[in-house]
Amino acid sequence: MNRLNLLYVEDDEETVESIDFFLKRHFNEIYIAQDGEQALSFFEEKDPDIIILDINIPKLNGIKLATKIREKNKKVPIIFLTAYSDKDNLLQAIHLHAFSYLIKPFKINELIETIDKCKKEFFCEYSNPNLKKLSQNLIWNKLKKELYFNKEKISLTKNELSLINLFVENDFKFFTPEEINEYIFLNHDLKNNSIIQLISRLKKKITEITSDSEFFIENIYNKGYRLK
Template structure:
């Protein structure tokens, strides 16, 4: 049960109606610290790339890119993100498409607060209990993505915020090189990133884990080797 504000989970709320979105954000702020919003599927795709959310709540009928197409694009990159779809439609066509996208819940408008809260609690529990949260980096190092903790030889190693964010981003995309732009958006957020600052950050992580944990492809980006 959600009783205190959660500061670990990032939520992306997608809704084209301004009043509905504002009311929902106000409700979510009772339980979560990190809430982001988008007014259509196209903006949502950009926000998804920038923040790498843990939970997505999206409407279906939206301009530019609808909710199901947005989630379909998300699923091509991230199989673990928790998704709640909200819609005023109960057409069989939508339901069948939604099933294929591994949704946590399919909620009908008007949304009841208790139903949304129950769905969010399910999402948070799924994140907490997911075996994919515990990542073995090497023989002596383990990283817990949900709790943001690094253990080396069973000893807790303190990570700075940017170190945690970079490690999480690389692990979420461990099958490819993460571009400099993606790293800047996710780790530096609204501030500019320099190549020297990124190199220093990578150096600190390597010192704490191992020198071979992260590799660089010049002109492309960084990749984690796990």
């Protein structure tokens, strides 16, 4: 489970020092930001798996920072920290789909338990290496090459399965339509438009089943397609 990366946003150096040792046991990389602007830069550059965010930080407070993060990524789990129990902040954090909310000063074991729970709920592939979580309720079985929604198998075509497998096996890598064409169709003489149509049909099928407008494959201009 230590392959995950953490963005830890806290302006109190004593607090950082007191828990940094424990966090290093649970994460591959830890990016520490002391204000909201620095944290936003880290988020955009490092793409962390989990965020621990103190609400009371300078330049851009935690709620405003989380709002900007949610504009770019609706899924990354955020654990909010605050020095006082503030109902308004709590309601805003919930609205921003906070994973958890801890009141400072908190005990180390409370934070570690929250992190462990977060890993189990959001990153099931670390407890079962054959599973890859594509969204909250979409799970890809790497061994069987099958996609499940709420534990129910989704019927997909051979090409759709190959497409998902390509992205899962090459997480974070961008693929052009030409590269996807070569992988799935073994470089048969097909137009790139066929790949675009394949992805479009898969998106339509998935969103109809899940009743969710989000899709786990994204297209970035001048880069290509990849898993979100």
